[in-house]
Amino acid sequence: MHELSLVCGIIDAACEVMQNNGATQIEEIELEIGLLTGIEWEAFDLAWQTARRNTPLAAASCHIAKKEGRAECLECGRLYSVVSLADVCPECRSYFKNIVSGEELRITALVVK
Amino acid sequence: MCATCGCSAQDGNNSVTIRLVKPGLQHFQNLKPVQNEDHLHADEHPHKHPDHTNQHQHNEGNKKISLEIDVLAQNKLAAVRNRGFFEGRNMKVINLVSSPGSGKTTLLEKTLVQWKPGVPVYVIEGDQQTDNDARRIAKTGVKVVQINTGTGCHLDAPMISNALHELNPEFGSVLFIENVGNLVCPAMFDLGEQARVVIMSVTEGEDKPLKYPHMFHSSDICLINKTDLLPYVDFDMDKAISYVYRVSHVQDCLPVSATKNTGLENWYRWLSNLLAQNSSQVTAKVQAL
Ligand SMILES: Nc1nc2c(ncn2[C@@H]2O[C@H](COP(=O)(O)OP(=O)(O)OP(=O)(O)O)[C@@H](O)[C@H]2O)c(=O)[nH]1
Ligand SMILES: [Mg+2]
Ligand SMILES: [Zn+2]
Numbered sequence: 491m492h493e494l495s496l497v498c499g500i501i502d503a504a505c506e507v508m509q510n511n512g513a514t515q516i517e518e519i520e521l522e523i524g525l526l527t528g529i530e531w532e533a534f535d536l537a538w539q540t541a542r543r544n545t546p547l548a549a550a551s552c553h554i555a556k557k558e559g560r561a562e563c564l565e566c567g568r569l570y571s572v573v574s575l576a577d578v579c580p581e582c583r584s585y586f587k588n589i590v591s592g593e594e595l596r597i598t599a600l601v602v603k
Numbered sequence: 604m605c606a607t608c609g610c611s612a613q614d615g616n617n618s619v620t621i622r623l624v625k626p627g628l629q630h631f632q633n634l635k636p637v638q639n640e641d642h643l644h645a646d647e648h649p650h651k652h653p654d655h656t657n658q659h660q661h662n663e664g665n666k667k668i669s670l671e672i673d674v675l676a677q678n679k680l681a682a683v684r685n686r687g688f689f690e691g692r693n694m695k696v697i698n699l700v701s702s703p704g705s706g707k708t709t710l711l712e713k714t715l716v717q718w719k720p721g722v723p724v725y726v727i728e729g730d731q732q733t734d735n736d737a738r739r740i741a742k743t744g745v746k747v748v749q750i751n752t753g754t755g756c757h758l759d760a761p762m763i764s765n766a767l768h769e770l771n772p773e774f775g776s777v778l779f780i781e782n783v784g785n786l787v788c789p790a791m792f793d794l795g796e797q798a799r800v801v802i803m804s805v806t807e808g809e810d811k812p813l814k815y816p817h818m819f820h821s822s823d824i825c826l827i828n829k830t831d832l833l834p835y836v837d838f839d840m841d842k843a844i845s846y847v848y849r850v851s852h853v854q855d856c857l858p859v860s861a862t863k864n865t866g867l868e869n870w871y872r873w874l875s876n877l878l879a880q881n882s883s884q885v886t887a888k889v890q891a892l
Contacts, residue, residue: 492756492788499674507668517665528787528817575816575850585849589820597672603664 493533496595497541504600508546513602516550520599526559526575526592559592620751621766624728624737626744678792681760685795688767689778695878696778698794700818701802702811703784706828708736709861710802710870711779715743717864718871720878723776727766729758729783736781746770757788760795777878790817798877801853804829805836809843816850824873825853831860 500521508516523529542548559572565584570577572592578585673679689696699707708728715724726747728737737749748766750758758780772778780796782789801822803811806829812819819825825847827840844856855873859866 492791495755495757495788496674499677503672503674503676507670507672511666511668513666518667528790574813575820576813576846578849586852595674597670597674599670600668601665602668603666 493529494537494541496529497534497537500597501541501545501547503597505546507597507600508602511602514546515603516547516600517603518551518553518599518601519547519597521552521554522557522594522596522598523554524557524559524592524594526572526589527595555598557591557594560590561587562590563587619753619755619762620749621762621769622734622749623769624734624741624747624749626738626741675791678760681764682793682795685760685763685767686797688764689795689797692772693775694772694778695776696780696794696796696798697874697877698780698782698789698796698799699802700782700786700789700799700822701784701804702786702807702815705784705802705804705807706861707781707784707802708739710826710828710859711781712739712743713861713864713867714779714870714874715740715745717867718874720777720875722878723773725770725772725776725778727758727763727770727778727780729762729781731755731783752783756783756785757792758782758794759792763794777874786811786815786818790821798823800824800826802826802828803843805832805838805840805843809839810846812843812846812850819847819851819853822851822853825851825856826870827856827858828861830858830865831863 500519504516504519508514538552542550559574560569561572561577561579562569563579563582563584564586566579566582568579568581569590570580572587572589575589576585577587579587685696688694699711701707711726715726724745726737726740726745728734728740728747728749729752730736730749731752731754734749734751737747740747748769750762750766752758752762763780770778780794799822801818801824803825805827812825827843830840833840840858847853847856855869857866857869857873859870861867
């Protein structure tokens, strides 16, 4: 359900930037979304298709750069890729970690007209 | 349309309402919605770093703008303001999250009666549609504000900020926030709380933390409720606790039964410790999401 919240946030923020730039339409939007955000892509897609109707983003193409999850092991310091928050350090088998990337949720560019 | 909650301006039924719930009132329709029309976060968008925008011309009429906008920026900003408000009033604020029915309200009812912090206590209740839980809380004599999120599946920081106007909590008080029953969405929305408590119950299966890691990951303590039902369900407590630690940094994992009053003294001890800490010592976990 929060996919809709996030999409609404994206649309809102994009429209504000568009207006601040004296434009009336958004042709392209680039997003950076971390794979550890827990976003369900199907739900995100559905929310995107629904929510952008009748907005300046109705015809925009959307490019999503998905960022892989990375963690730092708090026992041995090793940096490793994580697919799930439950992943284990490949070096020392500890679960104790800090997430260093994969939680991004950003608009990185807009093409406006 | 609002920035972070899922409501859209087209849907008129979807407005968030906030109101004080008093004991004895039967129907919440009788209560005047304080914030009915006012779409909480409409038209108060903070400027989203116009300075960072870096523009150059694209094809005819098209302009490409490079940005670095955090989609949750508006919520994070409001959460930081709430946290400042809480520190200014020397308050302790606890956000309770769980799946629907894990026992948040029952635990609160017990806590409000049994835990004696010696300072005023308040409650904010989050629920999509009803004020049933707020009425249960009001019966304990504690001042409670209901936030109905409509179809929204979580509380957000601007809603809390609005509810605080209603509540006007005293200096040095404690505020419990019961979030909407949902193990996914509330994880992303920092409310400005100093501690987040995740509750799971033994009827949910011990792999909850692995299935919904984000909520556990963002919490400070985990309560495993309904231990009175352990003889009747297949639930491996040790395994559950090890799963919690696998995905989170929680300080503790406390098995309790809210209805049978088992293990609650550990929860009260944890609360009293939190209360004894200087506000500035509480390292609030600002959501990275
Ligand atoms: N056996 C048992 N039942 C419990 C316990 N705690 C709560 N319950 C029951 O579980 C049901 C749901 O409890 P609530 O406290 O309303 O749960 P909640 O998390 O507030 O639910 P929502 O607000 O709907 O998300 C009720 O029937 C409670 O009586 C417990 O420790 N043991
Ligand atoms: Mg409840
Ligand atoms: Zn390691």
